[in-house]
Amino acid sequence: MAEIRVEHLHKAFGDFVAVRDSSFTVADGEFFVMLGPSGCGKTTTLRMIAGLELPTSGQILLDGNDVTFNRASQRDIAFVFQLFALYPHMNVRRNIGFPLKCQGVPAREVRQRVEETARFLRIAHLLDQPVSRLAGGDRQRVALGRAIVRRPMAFLMDEPLGTLDTEFRDLMVRELRELHLRIGATTVYVTHDQLEAMAMADKIAVMSRGVIEQFATPQEIYDQPATMFVADFIGSPPMNFLPFRAGLPSGAVSVRVNGAEIAVPKLRESVAESDLALGVRPEHIRFDDASRLRGTVFDSEYLGTTQIVTVSTEHGQVKARLSSEVVARPGETVGLALRPERLSIFDRGSGRALRTALNQGAADG
Amino acid sequence: MSATSDQAHSVVAPSGASKTIAGALVIVYALVTIIPLVWIVMTSFKTPPDSIAYPPKLIFTPSIEGYCNLFTTRTRQTPEYIAALPPAETECDRVVRSRNMVIAGPSNVIPRFINSIVIAFGSTFLAVFLGTITAYGFSRFKVPLADDLLFFILSTRFMPPIAVAIPIYLMYRTIGLSDTQLGMILLYTAVNVSLAVWLLKGFIDEIPREYEEAALIDGYSRLHAFVKVVLPQAATGIAATAIFCLIFAWNEYAFAVLLTSGTAQTMPPFIPFIIGEGGQDWPAVAAGTTLFLIPIFVFTVLLRKHLLRGITFGAVRK
Ligand SMILES: Nc1ncnc2c1ncn2[C@@H]1O[C@H](COP(=O)(O)OP(=O)(O)O)[C@@H](O)[C@H]1O
Ligand SMILES: [Mg+2]
Numbered sequence: 001m002a003e004i005r006v007e008h009l010h011k012a013f014g015d016f017v018a019v020r021d022s023s024f025t026v027a028d029g030e031f032f033v034m035l036g037p038s039g040c041g042k043t044t045t046l047r048m049i050a051g052l053e054l055p056t057s058g059q060i061l062l063d064g065n066d067v068t069f070n071r072a073s074q075r076d077i078a079f080v081f082q083l084f085a086l087y088p089h090m091n092v093r094r095n096i097g098f099p100l101k102c103q104g105v106p107a108r109e110v111r112q113r114v115e116e117t118a119r120f121l122r123i124a125h126l127l128d129q130p131v132s133r134l135a136g137g138d139r140q141r142v143a144l145g146r147a148i149v150r151r152p153m154a155f156l157m158d159e160p161l162g163t164l165d166t167e168f169r170d171l172m173v174r175e176l177r178e179l180h181l182r183i184g185a186t187t188v189y190v191t192h193d194q195l196e197a198m199a200m201a202d203k204i205a206v207m208s209r210g211v212i213e214q215f216a217t218p219q220e221i222y223d224q225p226a227t228m229f230v231a232d233f234i235g236s237p238p239m240n241f242l243p244f245r246a247g248l249p250s251g252a253v254s255v256r257v258n259g260a261e262i263a264v265p266k267l268r269e270s271v272a273e274s275d276l277a278l279g280v281r282p283e284h285i286r287f288d289d290a291s292r293l294r295g296t297v298f299d300s301e302y303l304g305t306t307q308i309v310t311v312s313t314e315h316g317q318v319k320a321r322l323s324s325e326v327v328a329r330p331g332e333t334v335g336l337a338l339r340p341e342r343l344s345i346f347d348r349g350s351g352r353a354l355r356t357a358l359n360q361g362a363a364d365g
Numbered sequence: 366m367s368a369t370s371d372q373a374h375s376v377v378a379p380s381g382a383s384k385t386i387a388g389a390l391v392i393v394y395a396l397v398t399i400i401p402l403v404w405i406v407m408t409s410f411k412t413p414p415d416s417i418a419y420p421p422k423l424i425f426t427p428s429i430e431g432y433c434n435l436f437t438t439r440t441r442q443t444p445e446y447i448a449a450l451p452p453a454e455t456e457c458d459r460v461v462r463s464r465n466m467v468i469a470g471p472s473n474v475i476p477r478f479i480n481s482i483v484i485a486f487g488s489t490f491l492a493v494f495l496g497t498i499t500a501y502g503f504s505r506f507k508v509p510l511a512d513d514l515l516f517f518i519l520s521t522r523f524m525p526p527i528a529v530a531i532p533i534y535l536m537y538r539t540i541g542l543s544d545t546q547l548g549m550i551l552l553y554t555a556v557n558v559s560l561a562v563w564l565l566k567g568f569i570d571e572i573p574r575e576y577e578e579a580a581l582i583d584g585y586s587r588l589h590a591f592v593k594v595v596l597p598q599a600a601t602g603i604a605a606t607a608i609f610c611l612i613f614a615w616n617e618y619a620f621a622v623l624l625t626s627g628t629a630q631t632m633p634p635f636i637p638f639i640i641g642e643g644g645q646d647w648p649a650v651a652a653g654t655t656l657f658l659i660p661i662f663v664f665t666v667l668l669r670k671h672l673l674r675g676i677t678f679g680a681v682r683k
Contacts, residue, residue, distance in 0.1 A: 052578050073584040085575035089597045099583035150583070 009058035036207035078147035288337035431648025488553035496561025568602025604671030
């Protein structure tokens with residue numbers, strides 16, 4: 001088991017920068033998730049940690065040892081690929097045993113460890129089947145088996161559930177989490193699916209265009225997004241942004257959005273007159289006739305205990321998550337009240353969240 | 366890679382009429398292809414007069430004279446000399462004597478056949494070997510000017526052999542490679558390697574690189590991963606490529622005529638010039654051709670499964 005430290009990692013393919021100055025530390029035994037849209041550099045980062053790709057600059061340390069330029073085979077890391085990469089010309093047993101054979105482990109021990117691993121993953125009955133006959137979930141288990149059987153220092157997984165059906169995915173998310181709790185191995189897990197990330201991660205790094213936008217726990221990422229990108233990427237529906245223009249002194253506790261005075265967490269920095277946005281999660285909005293922030297109900301989407309009500313305002317459409325008992329008729333004019341202590345303020349130019357009582361000390365990642 | 370992909374299925378079942386038409390077309394095509402082959406094999410079992418009889422004889426008494434003539438050289442003798450000989454030991458002796466000749470010795474067919482085998486298989490092996498590692502390099506590594514190089518490799522096939530034969534002839538004479546097995550192996554390898562690189566690059570591109578990378582991470586060296594993981598998966602492509610290369614090298618005529626005359630002569634330039642009494646010895650020519658067909662036929666049948674899968678590669682994998 002090991003700690004993985006990545007420092008100022010940078011990777012360019014010709015003129016194109018795939019990973020820009022990434023730094024993060026995955027503590028020993030932590031389940032770390034890299035989350036971001038397709039093409040943001042997640043796989044490239046993972047491949048550099050694995051040793052399949054050399055960084056343009058920066059360092060990778062495993063348990064304090066610099067392995068930046070070590071061969072993949074010298075890093076003692078297991079990699080679960082997006083496509084599972086099971087060898088089609090071998091059966092399940094030989095697929096799982098392959099890494100041990102590579103390392104020259106004696107045949108008897110290989111056999112024993114393969115069977116142990118297969119029992120652990122509940123695929124012992126499949127050992128002598130060709131991999132081409134397996135269903136998606138079982139292929140996934142075999143791929144995991146091939147990683148586990150080595151007892152490596154760390155696991156790297158690149159969207160391992162990406163090709164599975166949704167229902168299977170939920171099952172595998174639980175299995176993976178359980179597996180992690182049992183083995184306790186340091187894991188770097190890549191996905192573009194925020195639900196997977198939220199469900200499994202101890203720590204999440206949200207990436208966009210090669211840059212780590214925020215590196216924090218799932219709850220911090222959700223409650224105190226460091227950038228507008230993170231706020232918009234996480235949550236379903238994502239955070240609402242109410243644009244406004246103002247200069248704010250440090251210590252301010254309210255902002256004026258188009259004439260409506262809205263209380264916000266106490267500001268911990270001052271900003272000159274600039275384009276800002278007030279960020280509010282749908283669940284932190286309620287109807288309040290007294291509010292001066294007004295709009296007309298456009299549509300509502302019933303979700304059982306809650307509903308997503310879309311309200312057209314002069315700031316654009318705002319989505320609110322309300323109890324299903326609230327009556328919201330399309331065309332009706334409503335006032336919106338926002339929960340003051342849960343609001344974020346962003347600088348629209350840079351996308352950065354301003355430092356406030358909400359995120360002080362957490363969001364500056 | 367799904368389990369159902371062993372066969373290609375058409376979604377709509379063909380109707381009875383279209384089945385019949387398709388069947389008829391296949392039969393016609395098969396006949397067009399097979400008749401010349403049957404004709405050659407038949408001719409090889411005819412006597413020289415039967416072979417040039419007009420109208421052609423479909424029914425005839427089979428004779429091994431063609432094969433006897435193919436494998437031997439013969440001299441004409443007087444009937445008295447032949448009558449004085451001890452009784453014929455073999456069927457060939459008997460057939461040859463009936464034409465007032467005796468067997469003087471073996472012909473060149475066996476050395477020529479061996480030349481064909483050595484040169485065709487040798488150059489096929491080299492072309493496929495070089496082609497595989499070159500294609501792997503182009504497929505997996507960043508090669509500077511890769512596209513230009515690939516085009517250059519292909520361009521060696523643009524020219525008809527005749528256009529380059531004379532420079533090659535002069536070159537080979539200078540460096541002592543003319544009329545040698547080595548010279549012909551190198552020449553055919555050079556011609557085939559471009560085909561091999563292009564075919565194999567396609568096959569290797571299709572193999573996800575994750576397979577090797579998984580092996581690299583699991584502790585194999587690049588070479589080891591190549592041998593243990595890439596080669597087995599490229600086997601189909603390699604077999605298909607080998608057949609194409611072998612067919613070319615085995616049948617090649619233009620270079621062989623120009624660059625070989627004696628020790629390294631292969632079957633294609635040898636067969637047409639098998640001369641008998643008063644001109645071409647057609648049964649012997651046909652016998653040579655029949656024998657010439659056997660190795661390539663066996664090779665193709667042995668690799669047939671791979672060849673079919675190789676041709677429909679893209680369809681089968683996904
Ligand atoms: N070998 C490569 N050569 C050139 N560009 C690449 C290469 N690998 C990845 N990229 C580019 O880098 C970006 C990040 O890719 P990747 O790390 O695979 O993204 P993700 O896994 O987050 O979807 C993409 O735009 C991709 O096109
Ligand atoms: Mg990826």
